[in-house]
Amino acid sequence: MAKKLNMSLKKMPSIYPGYTCFNDVTERFYQGQDGQWTRGKGFDTFAPCGPWIETQLKAGDLQLETILNGKVRQSARTSELIFGIPQIISFISGVMTLFPGDVIAYRNSRRIEKCRLAMWWKSGSKHRYS
DSSP: OOOBSSOOGGGHHHHOOOBOOBOOOOOHHHHHHHSSSHHHHOSTTSSOBOSOOBSSOOOTTOEEEEEETTEEEEEEEGGGOSSOHHHHHHHHHTTSOBOTTOOOOOOOOSSOOOOOHHHHOOTTOOEEEO
């Protein structure tokens, strides 16, 4: 993606290079204790993404899942996004300049998941995002 500000919706599909998985990690204790999210979401190991960018993917109706210890804990489809991907990028580019390598992470669906992975996530837990 070239440096862009105020991108038009018409050009959107040709501008972004692809898709990857993003794990929006939150430490709920600090988030609740502090009353805001800097510490709860800001640790160095939080927000892992990748390990690659899928460039040939059509994102119209993809299944997105969080699997913890072999059990599906979150499940949604890209067709359930509140705003389409072009609208999201257009809106963000109206606020800030986007540069090559920037990552945009967006909530998975209209459904507000009441998932509390911390209730199930223990030391040694195995998780997978797809």
